[in-house]
Amino acid sequence: MNPATLPAAPFPLxxxxxxxxxxxxxxxxxxxxxxxRERGWPVQLVVRPNSPLARRAQEMSLSVVLFENRWKALDVPAARRLARVWAQFGTRAxxxxRNADLGVAVLAKRLFSPGMALVYQQHMQLGLAKxxxxxxxxxxxLAAWLSPLPGLARQVLEKTxxxxxxxHVVPLGVDLAKFTDARLxxxxxxxxxxxxxxxxAVLLGLIGRFDDGKGQDFVVEALARLRPRFPQLHLLLVGEPTRNEGTAYYDALQGRIRELGLTNAVHLRGFTPEPEVAYRALDISVTASVNETYGMVTIEALAAGRPVVGAAAGGTRELLADNRTGLLFGLRDVDSFAACxxxxxTEPGLAERLGAAGQxxxxxxYSHTRQCELTEQVLRAVAG
Incomplete structure (x- = not known):
């Protein structure tokens, strides 16, 4: 290979x-x-002290800088400290x-680090026009904006x-190997x-934190409607209550399961660091979120080769091609869900066909390798 065609070496990020x-x-x-980091990039994570992300990064032995900005986008002293953090690490991009952190990052660039390449990796929808x-x-x-789906990218152009x-459209990735391991x-x-x-038994499953936006309550109600005709149906719910928001939703859900007489048919499990185990246990995966921006859980279920039934809302509509890689139902529409x-x-071969096409x-x-490669191309273009 001609040395001129070799990709530039990784630089501090x-x-x-x-x-x-x-x-x-x-x-x-x-x-x-x-x-x-595994691909050779010097990586530094700037996070809040005592945050779950800080703890996870430390568990992973990542380079971590603890940082606070009390005055958010107007915090000039914090912006100065942030620019100093970048300079000490030799950061080039x-x-x-997180959208809420753009303010202090831009302030640090404008006032103290004008040559810094800022790249926003979008995880949430924009909402109102900006x-x-x-x-x-x-x-x-910003030097670049990365949207995970074409629909979200169109929204950015319409609203900003x-x-x-x-x-740039850069899908968020998954370490697919553990979800496709046939030995599990x-x-x-x-x-x-x-x-x-x-x-x-036929096991439905919804993986994700217990939250009214995720739709566990809807699936429980739908299960109660379905079981008189299909008594073989069971439901697995895996997750934990949303951090810092109490357990009211989870407690109410447990109460409703008892009221509906579903205690023996609904199986609750806590958060697992091995989601692939939960997906491989299922016969059918359900995404019932009211407005899932991207839906990593949907991608993980697809990777595991499970047929996915998803609410026609948010990013799920883009992740699932109806009747090809999954089935879409009307948001919180029990009849539509039940039909799926x-x-x-009842349709011979449908579950297997959808599972194979989705995988x-x-x-x-949606491989993590593809996400990294596409992101590297952008990083090298703006800061290489």
Whole structure:
């Protein structure tokens, strides 16, 4: 190979995420930092003290800087400290994974580090239009904006004044190998989860934190409607209550399960660091979120080769091609959901066809290697 065609060597990369929560955004941030380190990039995570992300990064032995900005986007002293952190690490590009942190990052660039390349990795939908002066100045300071789905990228162009050439579609990735490992059989996965199901049981599952936006309550109600006709149906719910928001939703859900007489049919399990085990235990995976921006859980289920039934809302509509890689149902529409489940139970070969097509789509599009490669191309273009 001609040396001139070789990719530029990795350079120091800072990743900024000042979140106190622990969900998909934070988990993806930690995963991405680890993957980039494995690929030879010097990576530094700038996080809040005592945050779940800080603890996870330390468990992964990542380079961590603890940072606070009390006055958010107006915190000039914090912006000075942040620029100093970048300078000490030799940072040439900063990846910002949370919208709320753009303000202090842009302030640090404008006042103290004008040559820094700022790259925003989008995880959430924009919501209202952001075409005003403040947002326009902030987005103009970015060297690049990474959207995980084409639909989200179109939304960015519609709702902001971001220069189109700065916008790139980079799907968030999954370490697919552990979800496709055929050695982890359904029987073994159920054994690990201590699931004792009757012969002929069909296990539905929803993986994700217990939150009214995730739809566990909807699926429980739908199960109660379906079981008189399909008594073989069982439901696995895996997750934990949303951090710092109490257990009211989870407690109410448990009460409703008892009221509906579903105690023996609904199986609750806590958060697992091995989600592949939960997916491999299922016969059918359900995504019932009210407005899932991206839906990593959907991608993980696809990678595991499970047929996925998803609510036609948010990013799920883009991740699932209806009747090709999954089935879509009307948001919180029990009849529509029940029709999807009935099809999977009664149409010969449908579940296998959808599972195989969905897995092929996941392997082609959503590997963590592809996310890293596409991101590297952008980083080298803006800071190489």
């Amino acid at each position: 800072s990743i900024l995420c000042l979140s106190d929560s622990w969900g998909g955004l934070e988990l993806n941030t930690a995963r991405f930092a680890g993957w980039m 900063v990846l910002i994974t 075409r005003g002066v403040v947002h326009t100045l902030r987005y103009n300071a 004044r971001l220069a189109p050439e700065k916008l 059989t359904t029987a073994e996965a159920r054994r690990r989860l201590q699931l004792e199901l009757p012969a002929g 489940i009935e099809r999977l139970l 092929a789509e996941a392997l082609a599009t």
